[in-house]
Amino acid sequence: MAFIEIDSLERTIGGNKILKGIDIELEKGGFLVLVGPSGCGxxxxxxxxxxxxxxxxxDIRIDGTSxxxxxxxxxDIAMxxxxxxxxxxxxxxxxxxxPLEMAGTPKENRTKEVGAVAKTLQIEHLLDRKPAQLSGGQRQRVAMARALVRKPRLFLFDEPLSNLDAKLRVEVRAEIKRLHQNTHATIIYVTHDQIEAMTLATKIVVMKDGIIQQAGTPSEIYNTPANMFVADFMGSPAMNMLPGTVTADGRGVALDAGAFTLPLATPLTPGRKVTLGLRAEAIGAGQSGFGVTLDLPVEIVEPTGSDLYLWLRLGKALVSARFPATVEQRPGAIQPVWLDLNRAVIFDTESRERIVGAAQEPALAAT
Amino acid sequence: MSVSPAPSLGKRLQDWLPRIVLAPSLALVLVFVYGFIVWTAVLSMSTSRLLPVYRWAGFDAYERLFNQPNWYVALKNLAIFGSIYIVVCIAIGLFLAILLDQKIRIEGVLRPIYLYPMALSFVVTGTAWKWFLNPGMGFEHAVRVITGWDTFRFDWITRPDMAIYTVAIAGIWQASGFVMAMFLAGLRGIDSEMLKAATVDGASTFTIYRRIVIPLLRPAFLSAVIVLAHMAIKSYDLVIALTGGGPGNATELPSTFMYSYTFTRSQMAVGSASAMVMLMGIAAIMVPYLYSELKEKNR
Amino acid sequence: MSAREMAISTAAGPARWSRVVIYGLLIVFALFYLTPLFVMLSTSFKTLDEIRSGNILALPAHPTADAWGKAWGSACIGVTCEGIKGYFWNSIKMVVPAVLISTVLGALNGYVLTKWRFPGHRIVFGMMLFACFIPFQSVLIPMARVLGILGLSNTTAGLVMVHVVYGLGFTTLFFRNYYDTFPTELIQSAQMDGAGFFTIFRRILLPSSAPIIVVTVIYQFTNIWNDFLFGVSFASGGSSPMTVALNNLVSSSTGVKEYNVDMAAAVIAALPTLIVYIVAGRYFMRGLMAGAIKG
Incomplete structure (x- = not known):
C-alpha cells in the first residue's frame, strides 16, 4: 500500500470537468512533481x-485513511x-x-522549534522583521520554514519558485532538493516548469486538460514519453518530431519532410502513419549502435556555453542537434550527423500515442 | 566653445505652457480658498456684526464664542453625533462586508441596496427620516397599528435629550453602506492564498478574521475614520432638514451654529470664529492624513 | 444531497444553518436601507386622508399621482405657488456648466501635475487637495461678499462659479491619480515625434480617459446636485436650487401639512442622482473611493 493514494478523483465546477479521474500513488519519502501547462488541473x-x-x-488516502x-x-499537511x-x-x-500556535503548542516549545527551523534555513537573523522588509528569496525561505515547523507527514508546494528571478530560482531549487534528501519528507510539488520537474522529482506526473498523460520517473518521462504531448512538453529543446509513412517492407519510415527514409528498429505495418521522435542529443557526432549518417546543411548555430546546438535542414523540416561546445560550425556549411535511431521514440501520428520506445526494446539494437 | 542660441519665443512659450494652463486653477484656489480663509480669520478678529467691519478686536470674538452656552451644546452634540456615527458606521460596515464576503449569491443585488443612500442628498435623507420618525404618523404609529402594542413609543425626534440620536441614525443609514464598500474593497484585496495558508495552518474562520484579515484592513479603518469624521464635522444639511437644529437648540452643531450666528443673528465675528474653529478641527484630522498619503504615493 | 456531500460541506465551509443566518442578516439590513425609500414612494402615492388614517408601512390603497402633480407644478414654496419645477431647472442649469467646466479644468490640471512637472508641483497639488476638505463655513462670508460685488448674488451663474472653484480639488485629484499611471515614456516618445503640449493631451491622454471622465462627471454631478449649503447661502428665492426649495417646502409651517406632496418632491429631488447611481453605480463607487483617496 502506497503512502499517498489518489483514487479516480474528479472535480466539476458548473458542468466543467477540471479533473477527470486522477489516479496517483506515491511512496513515503517520495517527491512527486505535478507538471503541465496552465489550466491542466x-x-x-x-x-x-x-x-x-x-x-x-x-478518494484521497494518506497512510491508508481517507x-x-x-x-x-x-x-497533517503543510503547504x-x-x-x-x-x-x-x-x-x-x-x-x-x-501553525504551532493554532495547534496549541505551548509558548516555550514554539520558540524553540521556530529557532530550530530558522537555523536550518539560515533565517535566524530575520525573525523580528516583517515580511514587507524581506527580499523574494527570504520570503520564500520563511514560507518554507512555516511549512517545516509543523513536521507534517506531507508537504505541498504550489509553484514556489515562479516569483523568483532566474539565478535565485536555481539556488532555491537546489535547497529544496537538499531539504528533501535530508529530511526524507514526502512532497507533492506543482510547477509548469519542466526543468524543475526533471531536477527535483522522484516521480513526475504530466497532466493536460484534467487527465494524467504519463506518470513515471524523470528518465522514463524524458526518454520514453507516452505520447506526443509529453514528448513535446518535457525537455528543452523539444524533441524533434518527424512525421512519415512506414515503407512497403515495414522496415523504414519515409519522412514527409523530404526524400529521406530512416530505418526502423522494429518492423511496423506498411503504410502506417507514424511520427519519429528524436532528442537533440540523439543527433550528433558519434557513430554507434543502430542509426544512419546524414549530411545536413546548417541553418542556425546556437552556442549555450556548455553545448552547441545546430539547427539542421532535413528536407522541409528543421531538426536540432547537440554537439560539444568545441565544435566549430557556421550557417550554410554541411554537417555530417549520426542519427541514433536506437533512441528514437515512435508515435502513431493519428492517436499521438507511443508505439515503440527504444528503451523498452534494447534487444533490437543489435539488428 | 559653442554658444547656445537664445531660445525662440515659441520654444519659451512651449516651456511655460503647462504652468500657464495650471495658473488659473491655482489662482482660483489661492484666492477663493486660502485668501478667503485669511479673510474669515480677519473677520473673526474684528467687531463685525451684521456686516463686515474691519476694526481690530483681537480674540474678543473667540472669547465670546466660548462664553456661549449654545456653542458648548454644539460641541457636545458634535461629540455625541460624531462618535456614534463613526463607531456604528464602521461596525455595520465591517459586519456587512464580512457577511457579503462569504460567497453570497445575491451579492450583486444587495450591494447596490446598501449603497444607494450615499447617492441621495442629505436634504432628501433628512426629509425622509423626519417623516419616518414622526411620532404621530410615522414608524411609532405604524408599530402601534400593526402589532397592537399601544404604548410603544419612538418619539426621539421631538425629545430634546434624544433628538441628536435621530441625526446619528439618519447619518448612519446614509453612510454605513459606503463604509461597507470600503471594507469590502479591502477584503477583496487580500491575497486568497493567505487565507488558504491560514486554513491549512489550522486557523478557524473566526481566528482568520481576528488575527489576519482585520489587522490587514487597517488602511480601510483609517480611511473610514477620516472620511466619517470629516463628514461629521461638515454635517449641516442633514440637521437642517431633519430637525432644523431643534427641538430648541437640542441638535445644534458647529455648522448650524456658524450659519445662524453669521446670517440670522448678526454676530458675524462670532460666526467667523466658529468657522475658524471648525477649520482647525478638520485641518487637525486631514493635514497629517493627506501628508502621509501623498508621501506614500510618491515613494 | 448525499451523506458524503453533507460531510464535505461541513468540512469545507460553514454549516448550512449558518448560511441561513448570514442570508437572514443580510436581508434584514437590506430592509433597513430600503424602508425609508419605500415609505417615501408609498406616501407620495397616497391621499392625505389615507396618510392620516393608515400607517406609513402600508402600500397605498388607491394609488394616485395627484401629489406628484402638485409637487411639480403647484405646491407653494415661499410666496409663489408654482411647485418645484422651476427649482428643478435651476439645479439643471447650475449643474451642467459647473460639471463641465470643473471636469475640463481638472483634466488639464491632472495632466500638467503628472506629465509636465515643475518644481513645487507637489505643493500645488497638496494645496488643491486640502481645498477639497475645508469646511465651507470658513469661506462662506467672503464668498457672499465677493458674489455681491460681482453682481452674482442670487444668480445661477454665481452658483456655477462657486461649484467650479470648490470642485476643482476633487477633479484635479481624480485626473492626477489616473494620469499618474500612464507611462512617462508615452509623452517622451510623442515629444520626439514632434507633438506639443495640447496635441499630446488631445491625441494620447484624452482618448483613453473615458473611464475617469465618467467617474469625475458622476461625482461632480452628484455633489453639486446634492449641495445645500452654497445654495441656501448664495441663492435664495427664485434662483434656489432644488435642495433648498425642497427644504423650504418641507419646513414651511403655513397651512395644512401635505406629507404626500413633500415626499413626492423629495423623490423628484432624489431622482436624478438615483438614476445616475442605477445606470452607472460602478463609476459612482469609484468616485467615492477615489474621494476617500485610498481605493
Missing part, C-alpha cells in the same frame, strides 16, 4: 489534496504557496509560529 489537484477545494468524486472529509488543518502567503501583520517569527 494541477493546482486544483493540489488544492484537493490540501482540502481547500472539494473533489466531486473519488482524508476527503477532513478539514485541511486535520490532514508553500506561490505568493508565499506570509501574514504581513506578523513578524517572521510569528509567521513561523502561527
Amino acid at each position: 494541477k493546482s486544483t489537484l493540489l488544492n484537493a489534496i490540501a482540502g481547500l477545494q472539494q473533489p466531486t468524486a473519488g 482524508v476527503v472529509n477532513l478539514h485541511p488543518s486535520k490532514r 508553500v504557496f506561490q505568493s508565499y502567503a506570509l501574514y504581513p501583520n506578523m513578524t517572521v517569527g510569528e509567521n513561523i509560529a502561527f
Whole structure:
C-alpha cells in the first residue's frame, strides 16, 4: 500500500470537468512533481489534496485513511504557496509560529522549534522583521520554514519558485532538493516548469486538460514519453518530431519532410502513419549502435556555453542537434550527423500515442 | 566653445505652457480658498456684526464664542453625533462586508441596496427620516397599528435629550453602506492564498478574521475614520432638514451654529470664529492624513 | 444531497444553518436601507386622508399621482405657488456648466501635475487637495461678499462659479491619480515625434480617459446636485436650487401639512442622482473611493 493514494478523483465546477479521474500513488519519502501547462488541473489537484477545494468524486488516502472529509488543518499537511502567503501583520517569527500556535503548542516549545527551523534555513537573523522588509528569496525561505515547523507527514508546494528571478530560482531549487534528501519528507510539488520537474522529482506526473498523460520517473518521462504531448512538453529543446509513412517492407519510415527514409528498429505495418521522435542529443557526432549518417546543411548555430546546438535542414523540416561546445560550425556549411535511431521514440501520428520506445526494446539494437 | 542660441519665443512659450494652463486653477484656489480663509480669520478678529467691519478686536470674538452656552451644546452634540456615527458606521460596515464576503449569491443585488443612500442628498435623507420618525404618523404609529402594542413609543425626534440620536441614525443609514464598500474593497484585496495558508495552518474562520484579515484592513479603518469624521464635522444639511437644529437648540452643531450666528443673528465675528474653529478641527484630522498619503504615493 | 456531500460541506465551509443566518442578516439590513425609500414612494402615492388614517408601512390603497402633480407644478414654496419645477431647472442649469467646466479644468490640471512637472508641483497639488476638505463655513462670508460685488448674488451663474472653484480639488485629484499611471515614456516618445503640449493631451491622454471622465462627471454631478449649503447661502428665492426649495417646502409651517406632496418632491429631488447611481453605480463607487483617496 502506497503512502499517498489518489483514487479516480474528479472535480466539476458548473458542468466543467477540471479533473477527470486522477489516479496517483506515491511512496513515503517520495517527491512527486505535478507538471503541465496552465489550466491542466494541477493546482486544483493540489488544492484537493490540501482540502481547500472539494473533489466531486473519488478518494484521497494518506497512510491508508481517507482524508476527503477532513478539514485541511486535520490532514497533517503543510503547504508553500506561490505568493508565499506570509501574514504581513506578523513578524517572521510569528509567521513561523502561527501553525504551532493554532495547534496549541505551548509558548516555550514554539520558540524553540521556530529557532530550530530558522537555523536550518539560515533565517535566524530575520525573525523580528516583517515580511514587507524581506527580499523574494527570504520570503520564500520563511514560507518554507512555516511549512517545516509543523513536521507534517506531507508537504505541498504550489509553484514556489515562479516569483523568483532566474539565478535565485536555481539556488532555491537546489535547497529544496537538499531539504528533501535530508529530511526524507514526502512532497507533492506543482510547477509548469519542466526543468524543475526533471531536477527535483522522484516521480513526475504530466497532466493536460484534467487527465494524467504519463506518470513515471524523470528518465522514463524524458526518454520514453507516452505520447506526443509529453514528448513535446518535457525537455528543452523539444524533441524533434518527424512525421512519415512506414515503407512497403515495414522496415523504414519515409519522412514527409523530404526524400529521406530512416530505418526502423522494429518492423511496423506498411503504410502506417507514424511520427519519429528524436532528442537533440540523439543527433550528433558519434557513430554507434543502430542509426544512419546524414549530411545536413546548417541553418542556425546556437552556442549555450556548455553545448552547441545546430539547427539542421532535413528536407522541409528543421531538426536540432547537440554537439560539444568545441565544435566549430557556421550557417550554410554541411554537417555530417549520426542519427541514433536506437533512441528514437515512435508515435502513431493519428492517436499521438507511443508505439515503440527504444528503451523498452534494447534487444533490437543489435539488428 | 559653442554658444547656445537664445531660445525662440515659441520654444519659451512651449516651456511655460503647462504652468500657464495650471495658473488659473491655482489662482482660483489661492484666492477663493486660502485668501478667503485669511479673510474669515480677519473677520473673526474684528467687531463685525451684521456686516463686515474691519476694526481690530483681537480674540474678543473667540472669547465670546466660548462664553456661549449654545456653542458648548454644539460641541457636545458634535461629540455625541460624531462618535456614534463613526463607531456604528464602521461596525455595520465591517459586519456587512464580512457577511457579503462569504460567497453570497445575491451579492450583486444587495450591494447596490446598501449603497444607494450615499447617492441621495442629505436634504432628501433628512426629509425622509423626519417623516419616518414622526411620532404621530410615522414608524411609532405604524408599530402601534400593526402589532397592537399601544404604548410603544419612538418619539426621539421631538425629545430634546434624544433628538441628536435621530441625526446619528439618519447619518448612519446614509453612510454605513459606503463604509461597507470600503471594507469590502479591502477584503477583496487580500491575497486568497493567505487565507488558504491560514486554513491549512489550522486557523478557524473566526481566528482568520481576528488575527489576519482585520489587522490587514487597517488602511480601510483609517480611511473610514477620516472620511466619517470629516463628514461629521461638515454635517449641516442633514440637521437642517431633519430637525432644523431643534427641538430648541437640542441638535445644534458647529455648522448650524456658524450659519445662524453669521446670517440670522448678526454676530458675524462670532460666526467667523466658529468657522475658524471648525477649520482647525478638520485641518487637525486631514493635514497629517493627506501628508502621509501623498508621501506614500510618491515613494 | 448525499451523506458524503453533507460531510464535505461541513468540512469545507460553514454549516448550512449558518448560511441561513448570514442570508437572514443580510436581508434584514437590506430592509433597513430600503424602508425609508419605500415609505417615501408609498406616501407620495397616497391621499392625505389615507396618510392620516393608515400607517406609513402600508402600500397605498388607491394609488394616485395627484401629489406628484402638485409637487411639480403647484405646491407653494415661499410666496409663489408654482411647485418645484422651476427649482428643478435651476439645479439643471447650475449643474451642467459647473460639471463641465470643473471636469475640463481638472483634466488639464491632472495632466500638467503628472506629465509636465515643475518644481513645487507637489505643493500645488497638496494645496488643491486640502481645498477639497475645508469646511465651507470658513469661506462662506467672503464668498457672499465677493458674489455681491460681482453682481452674482442670487444668480445661477454665481452658483456655477462657486461649484467650479470648490470642485476643482476633487477633479484635479481624480485626473492626477489616473494620469499618474500612464507611462512617462508615452509623452517622451510623442515629444520626439514632434507633438506639443495640447496635441499630446488631445491625441494620447484624452482618448483613453473615458473611464475617469465618467467617474469625475458622476461625482461632480452628484455633489453639486446634492449641495445645500452654497445654495441656501448664495441663492435664495427664485434662483434656489432644488435642495433648498425642497427644504423650504418641507419646513414651511403655513397651512395644512401635505406629507404626500413633500415626499413626492423629495423623490423628484432624489431622482436624478438615483438614476445616475442605477445606470452607472460602478463609476459612482469609484468616485467615492477615489474621494476617500485610498481605493
